[in-house]
Amino acid sequence: MTNESAAGTSLPEPEYTSIGSLRGPLMVVRDVQGVGFDEYVRITTDEGEQRHGVVVEVDRDLAVVQVLEGTAGLNPAATRAAFEGTPLRIPVGPRWLGRICDGRGTPVDGGPPVFGPATAPVNGRPINPVHREPPCEPVLTGIGVIDALTTLVRGQKLPIFSLPGLPHLELATQIAAQATAGSQPFCVVFAGMDLTHADAQFVRGALEERAAAGELTLLINTSDAPVLERIMTPRIALTIAENLAFVGGRHVLVILADMTSYAEALREVSAARGEIPARRAYPGYLYSDLASLYERCGRIRGRPGSVTVLPVLTMPGGDITHPVPDLTGYITEGQIVLSAQAAARGIYPPVDPLASLSRLMRDGAGPGRTEPEHRPLAAQLLASLSRARQVRDLADLIGADTLGETDRRYLTFEEEFDRTLIDQGPRENRTLQDILERCRDVALALPRSELTMLSDELLGIDCAATAQPGRRSS
Structure with a gap:
């Protein structure tokens, strides 16, 4: 991390040695002057170790500093704090591409620190x-059920709702490896948050090829890293993405996994600061904090590029009314919901199409965007799947045996839907043409009279073929 201005390195600030109490990640500095909220702080221990912090509260001559590495091992009598006068800033630019870093943006790939022609505040x-x-315009993920039925659109924020134990990290990693514009x-x-070392190694291995091609920036916050790093990771990721998109002209997909760990x-940290808790002990500003992250995505009129955000979050106990998924649903434009029942049947990815929704799909799919038959096929398949679920019950x-x-x-349609459209390998990258062809095959498992939303021309059938379900005319 760095806190240099675009014009060069800022002048050194006076150091304060009047360190007060230490509590959890918080440090109180007394007798300060001219210090402001969100100001970046450099902390030096008696052994010369460098730590970093952010001012989270100012009361007259007292400043409460959030120490990113934690306060463990600090000696108040031998610690110095220098206030930089500006918020935390990081270098921005294309040099982030191809790099693998920890949650604070420090390279862990053996390469040099990342420098850029300019810096930007992480908040x-x-x-x-x-x-x-x-x-x-769509972002195609290569995942059949997502591209066909819940199309991701450039500039959209579309979360993945999952349960603990489901392969949401595998799905997020596959999307990161395959997605294109x-x-x-x-x-x-x-940006991976609160990952075990095994998960971190899996993500690095799965995304190695894309990183080597200079199309990926990987930030990994592991479970044993300081808790405040977890709060910084999504902000650093979005700061990098904003510059790549709105200055560099790229379409950028930001994947944040797992936002429940972030919350x-x-x-x-809120409990350490002694703040009054709200629902389920989360801070009362959780909604605005999540919105400050999610709303950084989109497209800006007159500027090239776009930032699309795909947050991944687990629902504790499968409770979709839990504060994190509940508030996320208010901010975002739909959701992709993973199903434990589908996973139990061995289906990957275990997406529940009827619980999933992309509210911007109408703007990113159809004529001029994907294919003219895309939206009619999606509408017909979802309507038919709903009827199939009723028949199954x-x-x-x-x-x-008693059914007509x-x-x-x-x-039969429901089984074909799961086998042909949803189920695919964790490394299988499907083209849109292949996906829509599979949609037609699935639709033709039903009698022609049931496909009221589709024309014969769209299905590629004639009157003779309708008598033989599941087969198209030559």
């Missing part, structure tokens, strides 16, 4: 709604 600002350009310049910023870190109640021919075809 940033949400995009002004007046200058927002409506999201359009067509022929447009594209890159990925992946728990925020709760821990009825079959469990009265037995499949059409209802039995719906059971």
